[in-house]
Amino acid sequence: MTAPATGDIHQRILDQATQLFMERGYHGLSMREIAEAVQVSKAGLYYHFQDKEQLFLAILNYGLDQLNQAMQAAEQTSGGVEPRLQALLRAIMRVSASQRAVMRLASHELAHLSAATQASFRQRYYDQFIGRIERIVRDAIAQGEIKAIDPHLATWVFLGMVYPFFSGSDMRDGGADPAQIEMIVGIFLNGVKGSKKSTASLQMES
Amino acid sequence: MTAPATGDIHQRILDQATQLFMERGYHGLSMREIAEAVQVSKAGLYYHFQDKEQLFLAILNYGLDQLNQAMQAAEQTSGGVEPRLQALLRAIMRVSASQRAVMRLASHELAHLSAATQASFRQRYYDQFIGRIERIVRDAIAQGEIKAIDPHLATWVFLGMVYPFFSGSDMRDGGADPAQIEMIVGIFLNGVKGSKKSTASLQMES
């Protein structure tokens, strides 16, 4: 009566649950509530997903896949750190805000899942997301484009800077302002820039 | 039998619950489990705290108080952005890692509380924590020490950079490495430095 409602139920569950888990967290949302939102029975949920944890994991994996595809295309960009980082960020900002926010959901809620689930997702997360940024940072250090700081730390610093754009809750919900993103990349690069073409005074540490 | 166990039960509940909420999140931890950990009855918990939300709020407020006291002392520091930011960060890093992590707990879980509780905490959070950093940033912009960017955005960028040091879960648990902290402040300041002149603000190593 209300609608044909037959738009791939599997996907409709994923979409609705994504939104609800984002608002309420893993333990703050029940399978019953998801079922009501999707207008299937709770048993219907369990036909499509083994249990709550596997449903949640499917959400995280789907979000990571979206990001991965976007980042893959952007990775062809060659040149220095700046064009590469900017291209990566632009690609990330082109995926929907809600799928971006799934990465934040992952970092907040992963600890509440079983050890096996955590391990399996964390592996993919590093391979497909963090690793891509860290690789650019490592290359830039090798080229002397940025200071010889710990690449892992530098990556986390950079991610921390753009973190608000993965959320829409801490900051303004408008979201992906390209100018702001570019400025933040600029701040990062200016902050960590190496001795190559500027002053050598910042280089050494012991 | 087991222990005298009479070390201010109110505080023991706070301490134990802080640790457990940190591991499990607001909805991932039951009052029953807290009671068992503290070795009081569940009803005993309700003698000391009105309900689960008020217990959780007490934890957040206590953590904020610790930070507030430390930051108040550091706020006497005068001079440019750099000494002021460094003093503030050093003060923050002197409070225990677990109390620092309470701020992260707040940012993760606050959304799961009632609107009234959220509002009451967020007010204090801005007044006593974020506001202190934003004030320094605003002063620095007014003095031309750093670029004329949105102070709110700059504050969130800075907080994002030091975010890992509020956790102990995303990064190494060792926690507060002063050298890393100083370097990050240096990266931020170098990244946002203004047109005034690059005098002492570039020197981050001693």
Add this chain to the structure above:
DNA sequence: CCTACCGATCGGTAGG
């Protein structure tokens, strides 16, 4: 502060 409970809801599963 405890024992003894409540209305309701939790994640998950039965047979059809």
Add this chain to the structure above:
DNA sequence: CCTACCGATCGGTAGG
């Protein structure tokens, strides 16, 4: 045999 569910209920636990 299949896909795609349903109404009802399981044993336990939630906050109060």
